[in-house]
Amino acid sequence: MRVVRGCDWNRCSFCGIYDLFGTPYSTRSKEEVLMDIDALASLHGDIFTTAFLGDANPLDLPAQFLVDVLERLREKFPRLTRVTAYARASSLAKKTEDDLLAIREAGLDRVHVGLESGSNRVLKLQMKGTSHKQLVEAGKKTMASGLELSYYFLLGLGGQDLWEEHALESAAVFTEVKPHFIRVRRLFIHPMSKLAGKIAAGEFREQTPEGTVHELRSLIAALDAEGTTFTCDHANNYLPVHGLLNRDRQALLDVIDSFLALPEDRRIAHYRSVPSVI
DSSP: OBSEESOSOOOOTTOOHHHHTTOOOEEOOHHHHHHHHHHHHHHHOSOOSEEEEBSSOGGGSOHHHHHHHHHHHHHHOTTOOEEEEEEOHHHHHHSOHHHHHHHHHHTOOEEEEEEEOSOHHHHHHTTOSOOHHHHHHHHHHHHHHTOEEEEEEEETTTTTTSHHHHHHHHHHHHHHHOOSEEEEEEOOOOTTSHHHHHHHTTSOOOOOHHHHHHHHHHHHHHOOOTTOEEEOOSTTOSSOOEEETTTTHHHHHHHHHHHHTSOHHHHHHHHHHSOOOO
16 A cells, blocks of 8 residues: 655665656655545455555654554455554654554554664665664664564675674664564665665775675674564575574574585585575
C-alpha cells in the first residue's frame, strides 16, 4: 500500500534506486490511500495476509495519518497477520513514544531500518543522515513501543579503509539496542550512485570479497545481543549464515572460520560464483 512515493532523503551515496526508476519524492493524501484500500477490498475481498506500507519512509508521515491508514487496512482485511514498513532512524527519533505506541496499536507490526553502519565516519562518508547515537536512541524507542525492529547492516560500506570501525561500531549499536533482527547485505555499487563516482575518482577503495568475510566475522564476534535473530538472507551474501544470538554465535563463527580455512583457489572460485546484485 503506497502511502508515499520515493524517498524523502534520497542522498545516500551508495543508493541509486529512486533515481533509476525516476521516482521523485511526494506524499499522497490520506483520502487517496483510504480509497485505494477500499478499492482493493472491493476487487479482491479479504484475501491478503500480509501488507507493506511503501515507499521508502512512510514513518515520516504524521502519526494520525498512519493510524487512520492502518485502522482501515485492518478493518478491510481482518486476516492480516503482519503489516510492515521501511523507516529511517531519523523519522523514528522524531516520533514520541506515544506516537509509536499508537501506530503499533493501530496495526503496524514491524519496521525495517537501514542502519547500514554504526560508525559515524562511515555514515558521514555515505551521507546517510543519521548518527551512532541516533541509531541507538531510535532503536531503543522503537523496541519500547512493542514494534518489531529489523536493522540492516551493509558489508563493505566502509571500504578497505574503515572496515574494522564499520563492523565494531555497528556491533556496538546492535548490542545496545538488541533489535529483533539483524539482516546482512553486501554493498552493491549501483552505477547511478554517487559512490560509483567516488570510486572512479579514487576517493573510495572498494572492499575485497575476502575483506567482507572478515568484516562479517568481526561483526559477529563483537555482538552481545541476546534474543536477536541474525541472518544473511540475501542472494549477494558470500556466506548465508543464520542463527539466534547469543546462543548460535560460536556456530556462526565456526562456519566462517571453516570457509576461511579452505584453499585460496576454492575461496576465489566461490566469490566469483556469487552474483553481485542489489
